[in-house]
Amino acid sequence: MVAVARVAKPHGIRGELCMDIHAGSPLLFAPGRTLFVAAPAPKGGGLGRPKPFEIAASREHTGRMLVTLKGVPDRTAADLLRGAEVYIAEADMPEPDEGEEYLFRLLGSRVFLEDGAEVGVFEAILDTPGQITWVIRAPGPKGGGAEILFPAVPEFILGLDAKRKKIVIDPPPGLLELYLDTPG
DSSP states (O other): OEEEEEEEEEETTTTEEEEEEOSSOGGGGOTTOEEEEEOBOGGGOOBOOOEEEEEEEEEEETTEEEEEETTOOSHHHHHTTTTOEEEEOGGGSOOOOTTOOOHHHHTTOEEEETTSOEEEEEEEEEEETTEEEEEEEOOOGGGOOOEEEEEOOGGGEEEEETTTTEEEEOOOTTHHHHHHOOOO
16 A cells, blocks of 8 residues: 545535645546545544545645545545545556656665765655655664655655665765764
8 A cells, every 4th residue: 555645624515525645646536546545543543444435536626636535425524534644555556657766665775875885774755845855764783873864856866776775866965964973
């Protein structure tokens, strides 16, 4: 399963859901496709188990997707899904274009500089305002090296190879020193 959106809130009274999408393609939300929705568990217990829902309708609206799911008939039912994480099956993901790759396939990749020096392991993705930020874990005792927050913009990424689990970067001057310098 691949996380593609989060339910922000209900929209209107007919069960429509307003979603913040993480995926670049609105085609993933086409009518007839299946989404798996993990609703918040009662009493703050995290998220429940993802349940399948067929998309009845969808449309873009002010930078978000408005999605109607079969089985979510009204605002009350939609409100129960507020904060839910939305997934699709990995097999349903379209193949990326030439020279592109899905970030989730790169998690766990070793990260290097252009000269071959190892920076660390690509550990997580942060969807920060204005850009995607990667969390890279520098080598350290028992894998507990420094956490590097890397701005994943095209000019700093020189190569991605999901099959070999290898990424080559050219970080902005001073970025690595900021995270890797230790006092004293």
